Amino acid sequence: MAETKKEKEEKPVKDMSYNPKSIEQKWQAKWDADKLYRSVIDERRPKHYALTMLPYPSGDLHIGHWYAKTPSDSRARYMRMKGYNVLFPMGFDAFGLPAENAAIKDGIHPMKRTYQNIERMRKQLRSMGAMFDWEREAISCDPEYYKWTQWFFIQLYKNGLAYRKMSPVDWCPNCNTTLAREQVWGDDRHCERCGTPVIKKDLNQWFFKATKYADELLRFDELDWPERVKTLQTNWIDRSEGASVLFKTETGNHTIEVFTTRPDTLWGATFMVFAPEHPLLDEITTPEQKSAVEAYKAEAARQTDIQRGAVDKEKTGVFTGGYAINPVNGQRIPIWIADYVLMSYGTGAIMAVPAHDERDFAFAKKYDLPIVEVIRPEGQEEANELENAYIGAGVMVNSDQFNGTKVNTEKGRKNPGIAAVIDWLAGKGIGKESVNYRYRDWLISRQRYWGAPIPMVHCETHGWNPIPDEQLPVELPEDVEWRPTGESPLKLHPTWKDATCPICNGPATRETDTMDTFMCSSWYHLRYLSPKYDKAPFDDAEYNYWMPVDTYTGGIEHATMHLLYTRFFHKALRDAGFTKGNEPMMQLRNQGMVLGEDNEKMSKSRGNVIAPDILVDKYGADTVRAYIMFFARWEMGAPWDSNGIEGSARWIRRVWTLFTDPTSPPTASDEVKKNLRRKVHQTLKRVTRDFENFDFNTIVSALMELLNEMYKAHEAGAVGTDEWKEAQEIYLKMMAPVAPHISEELWTEHLGKPYSIHQQLWPTVDEAAAKDDVIELPVQINGKVRDRVKIAADASEDDIKAAVMASETVQKYLEGKEPRKIIIAKGKLVSLVV
RNA sequence: GCCGAAGUGGCGGAAUAGGCAGACGCGCACGACUCAAAAUCGUGUUCCCAACGGGAAUGAGGGUUCGAUUCCCUCCUUCGGCACCA
Numbered sequence: 001m002a003e004t005k006k007e008k009e010e011k012p013v014k015d016m017s018y019n020p021k022s023i024e025q026k027w028q029a030k031w032d033a034d035k036l037y038r039s040v041i042d043e044r045r046p047k048h049y050a051l052t053m054l055p056y057p058s059g060d061l062h063i064g065h066w067y068a069k070t071p072s073d074s075r076a077r078y079m080r081m082k083g084y085n086v087l088f089p090m091g092f093d094a095f096g097l098p099a100e101n102a103a104i105k106d107g108i109h110p111m112k113r114t115y116q117n118i119e120r121m122r123k124q125l126r127s128m129g130a131m132f133d134w135e136r137e138a139i140s141c142d143p144e145y146y147k148w149t150q151w152f153f154i155q156l157y158k159n160g161l162a163y164r165k166m167s168p169v170d171w172c173p174n175c176n177t178t179l180a181r182e183q184v185w186g187d188d189r190h191c192e193r194c195g196t197p198v199i200k201k202d203l204n205q206w207f208f209k210a211t212k213y214a215d216e217l218l219r220f221d222e223l224d225w226p227e228r229v230k231t232l233q234t235n236w237i238d239r240s241e242g243a244s245v246l247f248k249t250e251t252g253n254h255t256i257e258v259f260t261t262r263p264d265t266l267w268g269a270t271f272m273v274f275a276p277e278h279p280l281l282d283e284i285t286t287p288e289q290k291s292a293v294e295a296y297k298a299e300a301a302r303q304t305d306i307q308r309g310a311v312d313k314e315k316t317g318v319f320t321g322g323y324a325i326n327p328v329n330g331q332r333i334p335i336w337i338a339d340y341v342l343m344s345y346g347t348g349a350i351m352a353v354p355a356h357d358e359r360d361f362a363f364a365k366k367y368d369l370p371i372v373e374v375i376r377p378e379g380q381e382e383a384n385e386l387e388n389a390y391i392g393a394g395v396m397v398n399s400d401q402f403n404g405t406k407v408n409t410e411k412g413r414k415n416p417g418i419a420a421v422i423d424w425l426a427g428k429g430i431g432k433e434s435v436n437y438r439y440r441d442w443l444i445s446r447q448r449y450w451g452a453p454i455p456m457v458h459c460e461t462h463g464w465n466p467i468p469d470e471q472l473p474v475e476l477p478e479d480v481e482w483r484p485t486g487e488s489p490l491k492l493h494p495t496w497k498d499a500t501c502p503i504c505n506g507p508a509t510r511e512t513d514t515m516d517t518f519m520c521s522s523w524y525h526l527r528y529l530s531p532k533y534d535k536a537p538f539d540d541a542e543y544n545y546w547m548p549v550d551t552y553t554g555g556i557e558h559a560t561m562h563l564l565y566t567r568f569f570h571k572a573l574r575d576a577g578f579t580k581g582n583e584p585m586m587q588l589r590n591q592g593m594v595l596g597e598d599n600e601k602m603s604k605s606r607g608n609v610i611a612p613d614i615l616v617d618k619y620g621a622d623t624v625r626a627y628i629m630f631f632a633r634w635e636m637g638a639p640w641d642s643n644g645i646e647g648s649a650r651w652i653r654r655v656w657t658l659f660t661d662p663t664s665p666p667t668a669s670d671e672v673k674k675n676l677r678r679k680v681h682q683t684l685k686r687v688t689r690d691f692e693n694f695d696f697n698t699i700v701s702a703l704m705e706l707l708n709e710m711y712k713a714h715e716a717g718a719v720g721t722d723e724w725k726e727a728q729e730i731y732l733k734m735m736a737p738v739a740p741h742i743s744e745e746l747w748t749e750h751l752g753k754p755y756s757i758h759q760q761l762w763p764t765v766d767e768a769a770a771k772d773d774v775i776e777l778p779v780q781i782n783g784k785v786r787d788r789v790k791i792a793a794d795a796s797e798d799d800i801k802a803a804v805m806a807s808e809t810v811q812k813y814l815e816g817k818e819p820r821k822i823i824i825a826k827g828k829l830v831s832l833v834v
Numbered sequence: 835g836c837c838g839a840a841g842u843g844g845c846g847g848a849a850u851a852g853g854c855a856g857a858c859g860c861g862c863a864c865g866a867c868u869c870a871a872a873a874u875c876g877u878g879u880u881c882c883c884a885a886c887g888g889g890a891a892u893g894a895g896g897g898u899u900c901g902a903u904u905c906c907c908u909c910c911u912u913c914g915g916c917a918c919c920a
Contacts (some may be wrong), residue, residue: 227838236835240920242920353920632846637845697858784901
């Protein structure tokens with residue numbers, strides 16, 4: 001050993017074999033020491049805020065994290081080389097249930113566990129060699145962070161956007177907490193996090209008035225977002241245009257408001273239906289019907305949402321004994337209750353038009369209620385004996401002065417029948433144009449410990465009031481007891497609840513619920529701007545320079561959760577005067593998912609998890625990065641293929657071999673040199689375009705292709721020529737965003753170029769060099785490729801024609817005939833029609 | 835039921851203004867190097883017809899076009915979202 005070392009010292013020999021481990025460690029340390037990726041405001045340069053969704057500190061970096069973050073990093077690096085001042089921060093979404101559940105099991109405090117996990121994941125994230133600016137790291141469970149989460153809650157409260165309400169809410173019996181509507185998924189209405197079906201509970205909870213922004217959230221005109229996400233959000237909000245109409249009860253004691261998308265069918269409303277939970281039921285129900293109604297209500301309450309919501313379920317209902325008056329024709333119509341009417345949509349009461357609504361039709365048939373046709377297909381004279389509800393276009397009949405008015409299948413004012421009736425209703429004061437949404441306010445209370453406490457106190461005299469700013473943050477107590485029942489330790493804590501009313505200084509009780517962690521992640525992109533700033537959630541100077549986020553990358557699963565919340569949050573803050581612009585994230589791109597080799601979702605229980613650490617250890621980060629970018633279309637994702645990575649490893653090694661090859665005297669012909677230069681610039685063009693479009697897989701393909709060409713040029717003696725040197729430089733610059741370590745090593749150590757390659761500008765395409773001068777034109781005869789003709793790229797149509805007709809093969813297929821038509825697609829192909 | 839995405843070799847995928855289908859890679863086969871293996875390098879690799887050569891083929895069927903993976907219509911399959919929403 002000693003001898004070898006001595007030998008090395010005396011006669012330094014460069015180790016020529018590719019050793020990713022030492023290269024990667026070396027450069028990561030140097031970049032770090034030099035603060036190469038520190039981003040500071042620089043007014044002279046255009047800014048680019050690249051953001052990738054922050055991870056939950058689960059404790060281990062998953063291959064999925066790599067799949068999300070590596071291409072995002074590579075794109076950020078590309079933008080930096082394009083001359084942008086790029087901000088690419090990283091942090092942790094550190095509140096949440098897993099840490100608390102683990103604490104219940106083993107007693108380790110979530111704080112302790114979370115920071116340990118962060119420590120570990122930080123290390124793993126660094127092994128990626130990404131350009132994260134770690135000085136901007138933000139951790140949402142840090143009191144210096146959640147102080148501002150709480151502060152924002154108070155701002156929303158002060159602006160009338162936070163309120164407390166008793167209502168039936170979704171409860172996950174496994175997570176022991178309520179959930180927002182967005183967090184309940186699927187046919188069986190399960191918890192988004194743990195998959196357990198939720199149940200309904202009546203609880204007092206805090207909500208954000210997200211519905212105030214429903215219309216604005218439907219506008220995407222400023223956004224470069226995938227259609228898919230815009231569609232998901234649009235469907236989620238589900239705007240529905242129609243009218244609200246006032247019905248009076250027969251006794252005249254009550255007014256019942258209903259929402260309908262079909263006010264043009266009002267004359268066909270032959271009964272009304274209330275949801276079983278409707279508050280007016282008790283007063284409308286007659287004594288004779290009381291027991292039947294009560295029984296039905298009890299049965300409906302007993303059923304789960306899933307049972308009630310089953311589409312194919314036979315309709316059931318009970319007559320209340322009460323009557324309403326149809327305001328358009330004075331008809332006395334019975335009021336029923338049925339569970340197909342939901343209290344949570346519209347007003348919980350509907351006008352039933354059996355002739356033109358399938359559900360009402362089925363109900364009327366079953367209970368033998370009158371069916372009156374009010375829309376008839378155009379041109380048809382006779383009344384219909386309806387076998388089904390008619391929902392098509394037609395003309396209004398049995399509708400007094402509106403008879404003959406045309407009705408199409410459009411919703412809202414686009415439908416002449418609806419427009420006419422709405423105007424008339426409004427004039428009479430019995431109805432008006434109205435819009436309904438399926439979208440609900442955001443329920444943010446969580447009955448858990450490991451979250452940001454809701455900064456509100458309750459006083460017997462003064463009700464609910466926010467904690468004064470100077471008392472923020474409301475910190476989580478550390479001396480808590482973990483109950484296996486899952487009850488919130490905040491509720492059980494002996495003294496934590498005790499507070500002072502900010503109005504009267506009398507005794508008050510603290511809110512023991514914490515906030516939905518989606519609240520924390522609704523503004524993390526702002527905390528990154530100035531994570532240590534203590535005068536406000538963010539420094540305005542930083543905000544004015546960096547915001548909005550230019551490129552946001554992350555998973556599609558957040559389409560109606562995080563991405564909707566964060567848009568709402570930005571708009572709410574904008575109206576409160578804290579943020580500018582209408583949208584927080586201008587461009588969005590979603591990556592797909594990496595599946596296990598068995599084509600299933602990766603999970604510990606399936607045993608199909610791919611650990612990036614092992615791959616990095618075996619191949620080096622550059623190879624893992626390259627493979628992740630190469631093996632699938634980024635937005636699609638694909639199952640992992642352990643063999644496939646060998647291809648990327650081979651590519652990296654082949655680059656190393658070629659670029660560390662000692663120079664030899666240049667012997668290449670002019671043609672070889674010209675062809676090399678052409679391929680280099682053609683590749684640069686492709687790679688540039690692909691980076692712009694997030695087509696990461698074809699970037700690596702193009703680089704592999706060019707490398708193959710370079711090997712051929714090498715064989716032909718191109719080494720040492722100016723073209724070769726240019727090829728090497730451009731190659732490494734194109735490779736730098738993909739494989740930052742090896743390209744730095746080859747750039748500085750083997751090409752002897754100035755450190756750092758990551759501070760170089762992206763090369764410019766030489767269009768003239770990229771142009772082909774001779775091209776091979778395929779010749780089609782009657783649609784089939786029969787020959788290929790080599791010809792100058794700038795040849796005239798006549799020259800092309802002549803060359804094609806001169807071909808023996810072409811003549812053979814023409815069999816002496818003249819082509820009827822010759823189509824020349826310039827630079828692409830020639831097509832002969834015989 | 836409604837809305838959306840996707841369907842291309844054994845596999846991942848490419849074809850980015852309608853113009854050579856299968857780039858690039860995996861895998862496989864053969865060859866070189868080697869005592870041998872690994873690594874590396876080279877050649878081949880959509881299918882069918884013995885074949886020179888030809889034919890078929892981008893989920894299926896139709897249409898537009900000189901020409902369709904690409905545009906239009908109908909349908910099938912897979913995945914995702916919503917769903918008694920008035």
